[in-house]
Amino acid sequence: MQRTRFGDMACSIARTLDVIGEPWSPLILRDVYVGLTRFDQLQQDLGISRKVLAERLKWLVESGVLARRQYSERPPRFEYTLTDKGTELCDLLLVMVRWGDRWLAGEAGPPVLYRHHACGEIAHVEPSCSACGEPMRATDVDVLPGPGHAG
């Protein structure tokens, strides 16, 4: 298939997709986030092919999103944990959850709820502006070329 690599594009969306855009990668991230950290746990929970899982984990570790840690010397046993980079990537998952809950959940309602530590409420994420704190949606911004713009 010789899939097109997005990493070289001058676009942070494309570069982010290069890291977690491949099938299964966000679900692997989700599972590690909720505490499924071992190879067989992931494989069984997701029903993913072992081959593809090995490829994805390798790539996520190379990308600095996950760390492969040996938690037992003998027998050798490994677990995958989130790095800081990977933890921040989980913000993306919460936004996906929000959209999926809102537009795809249907009658049954959200499959999973999130309670915010700070206030104790069941809530969801709202994108807000880093400068003024007001809501910041795609319709609330102007798009301008930045310093890393190509050409």
Place this chain on the structure above:
Amino acid sequence: MQRTRFGDMACSIARTLDVIGEPWSPLILRDVYVGLTRFDQLQQDLGISRKVLAERLKWLVESGVLARRQYSERPPRFEYTLTDKGTELCDLLLVMVRWGDRWLAGEAGPPVLYRHHACGEIAHVEPSCSACGEPMRATDVDVLPGPGHAG
């Protein structure tokens, strides 16, 4: 390949991936968001195969993310526009931008900047809590089963 469908999983992340998880889909969404709305515009900007582009557009329209609108009767000409559902999905893009800017942009800095209408500042999105307005990151929440939970 008979790629695994994620739409049936009881997980809003998986369901969201079912809509925009395939290669190119988020980049198509980005392009439509910034105003590239016609087939040939998209094809040239992305360098995507025309076949795959046609498939993706069809799926995004079926999913209610894009609308296919005929803006010229003779000759027949079409454009793809964001629905409300699609516009809200663009929030996801802003979060991807944020992460890519922060972790992947390198020396050159962000390729694109975003100015918030409300305050006029160059800013980025921060996930905040819908209930209390405080920051809401992946580490700030407890995960609980919801009404749509399987089993």
Place this chain on the structure above:
DNA sequence: GCTCAAAGGTTCCCTCAAGGAACTCATCGT
């Protein structure tokens, strides 16, 4: 000591989706 199971992958083959180019069809400009 021998057998079995578990963890963590690796190897193999098969199918189907992505890439890429060529082709279609209707309409416009000249």
Place this chain on the structure above:
DNA sequence: ACGATGAGTTCCTTGAGGGAACCTTTGAGC
């Protein structure tokens, strides 16, 4: 009449995903 444009569609080739079997090291049970 001729070429260009927009919007796809068709065809072939390649390679990634699925699935199952296999491998290696270790620990547990008999």
